Amino acid sequence: MKKSINALTKVLVTVTMFTTSFTAFSEGNEVATLRDSTAIETQKTPDAIPNVANTDIKQKRNYPMQPPLIPHKVRNYQVDLKVNKCMSCHSRNRTDESQAPMVSVTHYMDRDGNFLAEVSPRRYFCSQCHVPQRDAEPLVENTFVDMNTLMKEKQASKAEKH
Ligand code: HEC
Numbered sequence: 001m002k003k004s005i006n007a008l009t010k011v012l013v014t015v016t017m018f019t020t021s022f023t024a025f026s027e028g029n030e031v032a033t034l035r036d037s038t039a040i041e042t043q044k045t046p047d048a049i050p051n052v053a054n055t056d057i058k059q060k061r062n063y064p065m066q067p068p069l070i071p072h073k074v075r076n077y078q079v080d081l082k083v084n085k086c087m088s089c090h091s092r093n094r095t096d097e098s099q100a101p102m103v104s105v106t107h108y109m110d111r112d113g114n115f116l117a118e119v120s121p122r123r124y125f126c127s128q129c130h131v132p133q134r135d136a137e138p139l140v141e142n143t144f145v146d147m148n149t150l151m152k153e154k155q156a157s158k159a160e161k162h
């Protein structure tokens with residue numbers, strides 16, 4: 001009997017804790033920051049959809065292995081089992097017509113380093129790695145520092161010491 005009373009107390013305590021934390025959550029509502037602190041039960045006025053950068057100008061890569069950013073629109077470009085719209089311009093044998101840069105040779109390599117005739121399945125879904133950019137403010141701060149900047153800072157501090 002004592003045992004089951006203990007168990008009941010435990011359940012009661014848990015339920016009370018849950019209810020308290022739920023109330024606190026819906027009142028303070030500080031978790032949903034991407035909704036600009038709009039209360040959970042309120043529908044947020046949607047932000048305007050940002051434009052996709054469509055400059056056709058290459059962007060600097062932040063580090064040598066970075067997949068280059070896409071400098072053009074890709075809306076409605078179909079990439080699925082049957083069709084790869086990107087490869088209709090970026091494959092080796094379409095670049096004369098499209099004047100697009102060919103996907104680099106790594107895109108034709110399988111995991112053992114053999115070169116295939118067609119794009120490797122590992123690189124088939126382009127948007128896994130390549131993304132266009134939008135004219136929107138970043139949602140979170142980015143503190144990335146380019147390697148060259150780091151090296152310059154180091155050299156400058158060395159020069160100061162001597
Ligand atoms: C109609 C032809 C065409 C299609 C389709 C196309 N591209 Fe492009 N792409 C280009 C051209 C041309 C460039 C060169 C820059 C420019 O003119 O925009 C380019 C540039 C790029 C670059 C920049 C390369 C660099 O070295 O900076 C990337 C990455 C890229 N495209 C990825 C894609 C992806 C991913 C898709 C499919 C979702 C795609 N492209 C579909 C024509 C195309």
Ligand code: HEC
Pocket residue numbers: 065066067068084086087090101102103104105106107119122123124125126127128129130
């Ligand atoms: C797994 C990640 C990944 C996928 C998937 C991928 N790429 Fe890339 N891509 C890269 C990386 C990394 C680079 C730069 C280094 C390199 O060439 O391997 C690159 C380079 C490129 C370049 C520039 C080539 C050059 O020599 O300037 C183009 C264009 C490109 N990719 C297009 C595409 C297209 C089109 C697809 C889809 C068919 C695709 N990529 C799929 C990672 C990827």
